[in-house]
Amino acid sequence: MTPGRTRARWTLALLLPLTLTGCAGLAATGTVHAEQPISNAAVPHVDVQPIGPYDGESAEDVVTGFLVAGASLDDDYGVARQFLTSTASAKWQSAEGAVITTSDSDFKVTQQGSGRVRVSAAEQAVLDTTGHITAREPNSRIDASFGVTRVGGQWRISSLPAGFRPWISNVNFSQVYTPQRIYYPSATSRVLVPDVQWYPAAGLATAVARAVLAAPPTWLQGALRTPNQSHIGLAINAVPVDPNTGVASIDLTASAQRADGTVRTALWAAMTASLTGVNSTVMVVPSVTRVELTAGGNRVAAPHLPAQPATAADLGYAVAGSPSAALITRNGSVLSWQGSGPAGPLRDSGESGENTVRLPAISSKYYDLGADTSGDAIAALSIDRASLGVWVKRSFHVVPTFAGNLTRPTFTGSTALVAGISGTPRRGAAPSGGGVWAVDTAAGSRVTARQLSVPWLGRSVVLALKVSAEGARVAMVVRDGQGRTSVQVAGLLRDTRGFPIGIGTPVTMPVALASYADVAWLDDVTLGVLGATTPEKGHTQGADEIALVPLSGQPDMFSAPLGVQSVVSGGSGTDDIYVLDHRGSVWTRQGAGWARIPGADDLAAPGT
Incomplete structure (x- = not known):
């Protein structure tokens, strides 16, 4: 590994403040035995800016640079794609999700002949395509093999492992992604039940709205009511938030107007509770004060719908919380x-x-x-x-x-x-x-x-x-x-x-x-x-x-x-x-x- 890539990698790490703790106050009140954990609270967003490839790098440096650049999601992993050949970039469908490693600095990189580079890293957790984190066993490692070739005299990655997901260190992960409570209505009562899902700060309101419309985790199915039972979706894949009023405008498919009244009320409540959780702790995202649901250019009607509902309670729903004091x-x-x-x-x-x-x-x-x-x-x-x-x-x-x-x-x-x-x-x-x-x-x-x-x-x-x-x-x-x-x-x-x-x-x-x-x-x-x-x-x-x-x-x-x-x-x-x-x-x-x-x-x- 060349000194330049080493310096670039450490420059990236030092740009990101080490603000992670497992739960507030834990280090002061008990002995922590786990590795440095992923923060379970939202932290201020930091724009991660990795460095692209430069001339003279070894094949190992190029692979390492590609993995480090996975911390930046901008332009569909635009910086990371600079390390790929045009064919490899076209084939890489960067699906949602990520492998969360303990650090960028402990990669074990080895060259396997002239056309392969193998990397091993400490694997801490996995973010799946539904926004859920699953922790790995202590001391787990992930191994991946990359094909490399020379393009114009410079090393580039010619092939990725099947189903490759970007790697990101736990520190960078908590700067790029934010945990959000996604609320689903109970199947038998007017209560909203939370599920925690992780999404990038960019496009956060849209991601949260999509999550409300999606099926809840499989282990909760049957206990919750979900809008997708009525085949409701986003009419356009964007939820703009007015920076002055904080109103999130959610345009739904026409099926929203045809759904049962109880489903429409539950949808208003779930969107309100989930979207108003998108707040200014994520500094690049405007706080959401309330939502407006439309379908086919008209406001989604619901029984006893207030003019400007700001909380789930305004819609007759309670949000799950502590049982008593x-x-x-x-x-x-x-x-x-x-x-x-x-x-x-x-x-x-x-x-x-x-x-x-x-x-x-x-x-x-x-x-x-x-x-x-x-x-x-x-x-x-x-x-x-x-x-x-x-x-x-x-x-x-x-x-x-x-x-x-x-x-x-x-x-x-x-x-x-x-x-x-x-x-x-x-x-x-x-x-x-x-x-x-x-x-x-x-x-x-x-x-x-x-x-x-x-x-x-x-x-x-x-x-x-x-x-x-x-x-x-x-x-x-x-x-x-x-x-x-x-x-x-x-x-x-x-x-x-x-x-x-x-x-x-x-x-x-x-x-x-x-x-x-x-x-x-x-x-x-x-x-x-x-x-x-x-x-x-x-x-x-x-x-x-x-x-x-x-x-x-x-x-x-x-x-x-x-x-x-x-x-x-x-x-x-x-x-x-x-x-x-x-x-x-x-x-x-x-x-x-x-x-x-x-x-x-x-x-x-x-x-x-």
Whole structure:
């Protein structure tokens, strides 16, 4: 590699400020074990300007220059194409997506004969064509072989690997791409559910509008309503934003006017919530204050449509968020309301008027609490995990036995979801398989458990599950027939009355731990996963690590107190984390470590 290309490469890197952290404040509050992660927050856009080829470069330098130039998307990778022969450039269809590497400076470049150059790099993640990031396992590498030839005495790339996607370092990626919440309407309620997708700052409003019209991730299908069910698209592939008013003008195909009124209202709400998230943190993009939907030159009509809707609420929709601002702690048989959030340790909220529902006394025969948002319904497991008790407005009822090895209950509305193993341990009956059950606590003394349809589970068992605050998604720890655990997310399927009836086909989240014990929703798009760093610790000592896992992004890690078994979050962010150990102690993050919460031996986050 020539000195000139080395200097050019490092010049590019130094132009880009190193602003990346995995989650705000993490480095100050815990030990980070992952590689430098991709930022999961929008950062100010920086126009990356790589250098094109110059005379006298070696074949290795030309290939390296091409890969570095992949950080600039301008003119359809115009600078990168300067390193290609005209034939190779014409054949390269630069599809959306990218390979995200840890750095531009650690490429291992070797020449294979006179016509091939091979490059190896540390692969951190992959951006797919739908805007989703999938993290790779630690120490992963990507290898690619490029054909090279001389053109006019200078080396150029004559052939690319099949399906080649541009490579971009994690630092440059976070300067060029920005994460956006794309909202989709729930299939059974007037709630918008977020999905995080990454797009370049250039053309961002257009990309976001296209994403709203596209199908949601496959793991959410069935739980969400999507406009593409009515074959609605963009009439022109551009969404201009007025720099003075902030109004985004979205011209749709004529099918938008023919869609059902509920679909049109949902489309207005989803576009409004998604596009108003395009803001001035991306400095080259004007902030969007509201949207205007047209089709065939006319405004898209919808029932009760305001003249200038600025929020989803103006259209009768709520945006998914945190379930509540309080937790419930237990001390012996006494339950108490406590404040939650990242500001510090739990605080008593009972005297401030924040929570007025009186909580029941809990028998020592029951533990592992769950609660609905109001606190009117409490659920807990018996000591042998074979029975579920519910307290509805302080009246106690036992759910008729339906399974064993039950999981901590999680709530959506007044319904508690519990996983377990069919076939109770009585009379030595053999388990018949794992399952998930829904318990409608509103039934009071007639409360029963109804099994959900989970055909994909097979011989696997759900060890833990948590419903997201809006009730459309479920996060799970699943153990397969070989004893391997994984973290999976799926859509929660409901009937026309809104009652849970099934869990859709899940997707496995990439978390680099040896085993997993529990999971919680830290906010609307981030999971907290409790697990062990080695199989030995998982089997003998319990969990010792927490992973912060964005639905689209790279996980971050920090240490947990050794031997903890459960993780709970009030849902207000990545610092709002509590863990419980087998001794009945509750711990909260404090400074660089953990502090035990006095007078608490169990904890529930109402509404999750």
